[in-house]
Amino acid sequence: MTPVELSRTVLRAVRRAVDDGELRVAVPEQVVVAPPGPGGCGEYATNVALRLARPAGRTPQHVAEVLRARLLRADGIGDVVITGPGFINISLRESAGPSALVEEILGAGDTPYGHLPEGDGERVLLHGAAEVRAFVHLDALVRILRSQGRPVRAGCDAAPRPEWIAVLGGGAVDHRPVEHGPADHRLGEHRSADDRPGERRPVGHQPLGHQPLGHQPGAVPGTPGTPGISVRPVPAPADPLPLGRDAGRWALLRPAAHDRPRIGPEHLQQRESNPLFRVRYAHARTRALARNAADLGFRAEPGPVGMDGTRPLLAALADHPRVLAAAARHRAPDRLARHLVTVADATQPLLTAVLPLGAEKPSAVHRARLALAEAAGTVLADGLSLLGIDAPDHL
Numbered sequence: 397m398t399p400v401e402l403s404r405t406v407l408r409a410v411r412r413a414v415d416d417g418e419l420r421v422a423v424p425e426q427v428v429v430a431p432p433g434p435g436g437c438g439e440y441a442t443n444v445a446l447r448l449a450r451p452a453g454r455t456p457q458h459v460a461e462v463l464r465a466r467l468l469r470a471d472g473i474g475d476v477v478i479t480g481p482g483f484i485n486i487s488l489r490e491s492a493g494p495s496a497l498v499e500e501i502l503g504a505g506d507t508p509y510g511h512l513p514e515g516d517g518e519r520v521l522l523h524g525a526a527e528v529r530a531f532v533h534l535d536a537l538v539r540i541l542r543s544q545g546r547p548v549r550a551g552c553d554a555a556p557r558p559e560w561i562a563v564l565g566g567g568a569v570d571h572r573p574v575e576h577g578p579a580d581h582r583l584g585e586h587r588s589a590d591d592r593p594g595e596r597r598p599v600g601h602q603p604l605g606h607q608p609l610g611h612q613p614g615a616v617p618g619t620p621g622t623p624g625i626s627v628r629p630v631p632a633p634a635d636p637l638p639l640g641r642d643a644g645r646w647a648l649l650r651p652a653a654h655d656r657p658r659i660g661p662e663h664l665q666q667r668e669s670n671p672l673f674r675v676r677y678a679h680a681r682t683r684a685l686a687r688n689a690a691d692l693g694f695r696a697e698p699g700p701v702g703m704d705g706t707r708p709l710l711a712a713l714a715d716h717p718r719v720l721a722a723a724a725r726h727r728a729p730d731r732l733a734r735h736l737v738t739v740a741d742a743t744q745p746l747l748t749a750v751l752p753l754g755a756e757k758p759s760a761v762h763r764a765r766l767a768l769a770e771a772a773g774t775v776l777a778d779g780l781s782l783l784g785i786d787a788p789d790h791l
Contacts, residue, residue: 398500399440399714402486403427405473406442409466418462421452429486430718431711437477438487440714445482456482494710495764498698501713501771508778510717512545519547522727524627526554528636529657531566532648532784533627536729538568539782544724550627563637564644565784625727629653639663642785646672649783650733671737672785675776678740678747680791682773685750689766692751694758696767703749703765709742709772716775720782729783736779743772 406427413419424447432441445460452459460482467476467486474489501509522537524530534550541548551570560566636644636659643663650671651657666673689695712735719735722728750765752758777787 398496399429399717400500401472401496402440402488403429403442405470406444406463406467406484406486409463409470410444410448412466413462419448419452419454419459421448424448428718428721430715432479432483432485436479436483436485438475438485439711440488441479441483441485443483445478445484449482460484494706494768495698495700497710497714498764498767498771501774502696502698502767504774508543509775510720510778511543514542515545515547519549520625522548522550522625522627524550524552525631526552526556527631528557528560528564529629529632529648530627531556531560531569532564532645533629533653533729535564535566535568536645536649536783537627537724537727539784540720540729540732541724542568543720543782546724559637564641627653627727630656632657632659634659642676643672645784646733649729652730653728666791671733671740675736675740675780676786676788677791678743679773679776679780679787680789681747682743682769682776683789685747685766685769686773688751689758689762692758694763694766696770697760697763698767699760699764701746701764701768702761703746705745706768709739709746709768712739712742713771713775716779732779733783736776736783739772739775739779743769743776746772 403426406429407424410419410427411423414421414423424444427442427444429440429442432438445463446456448454449456449459457478460478463484464476464478467473467484472489473486475487477485477487479485504511507513520541522534524534531552534552538548538550549570550568556566556569630653632648633656636647636657638644639647639659639661647659647663648657662670663672664670666677668674686696715735716739719731723731746765746769750762750769752762780787
């Protein structure tokens with residue numbers, strides 16, 4: 397069972413509980429499942445019971461118990477454990493769960509894994525300062541929001557400088573000044589906690605960054621009903637253009653918007669201490685493995701990989717849709733950048749175990765490991781593309 401399928405299974409459990417009168421609450425549009433946080437167990441967890449408790453007029457524990465009884469009867473679910481105030485932790489049955497995840501990533505087709513089809517909701521308008529870091533943030537946010545099906549347009553207070561466009565890209569940003577009214581809030585003036593199940597927040601705490609897109613008070617004149625979101629990260633302390641497109645964008649996007657970015661030659665160094673190098677190197681290695689496997693006469697085929705140490709990679713790959721949704725919701729490209737580092741680092745133990753050694757002949761295990769490596773490469777390439785950074789096949 398893939399994360400998407402599990403999310404739908406949990407949503408069906410909610411809907412059936414409502415239909416049977418066990419819960420009196422509006423059925424949410426979607427349910428997020430993610431690897432469990434501290435104190436959790438199983439492969440996945442969800443905080444849906446905590447979300448539904450107040451509108452249902454029940455305790456989170458009661459809602460969780462109602463959903464647990466239904467989830468235990470669902471195909472593919474082995475166990476359901478309630479922890480903390482009402483987090484639902486789900487263990488899958490011993491099956492081809494990891495294989496199904498790899499199949500989903502490699503077989504995503506026209507809509508990449510973790511992306512959503514284009515919706516018809518109201519357009520989001522982003523506007524930022526005429527400053528190089530804000531310009532790059534706008535470009536990345538347009539890409540990320542579009543990956544989540546959101547119609548979006550972005551522009552700066554003044555026309556971007558031609559050299560920014562020439563060196564750093566920015567084709568997703570309007571190259572004309574954007575008129576805007578009062579902004580709802582400024583990206584970079586707060587830090588929102590992640591929505592990972594298992595983390596607690598004070599009751600009633602709802603920072604501005606957690607308001608759903610489309611519900612901000614600001615609006616843009618001439619575009620009735622269009623939310624106006626001001627993107628104003630801490631400015632770059634130095635000119636990033638000498639770093640070039642890829643390193644320059646990474647230097648501006650990886651730090652959180654409220655953090656001061658470091659603009660220096662460390663982003664160009666090809667060594668393990670450079671996170672960008674680790675991400676691009678891991679991607680290039682996965683592509684090289686596919687070429688080498690073809691030379692040896694075998695192709696990727698999802699299945700049991702027959703080795704320890706792949707669970708962190710599987711968890712990181714399964715988390716990719718949640719990370720994209722969170723990056724879009726909180727207008728935080730740094731979340732995606734940090735996630736790519738996690739995926740790259742978790743890929744490393746696999747890379748040396750894909751190809752047969754010596755006189756060993758390729759087996760089903762090698763084909764399965766190659767498929768997992770290709771899935772990791774696919775996620776890395778997608779994430780880098782959303783940040784506007786090249787994912788080279790050779791490095």
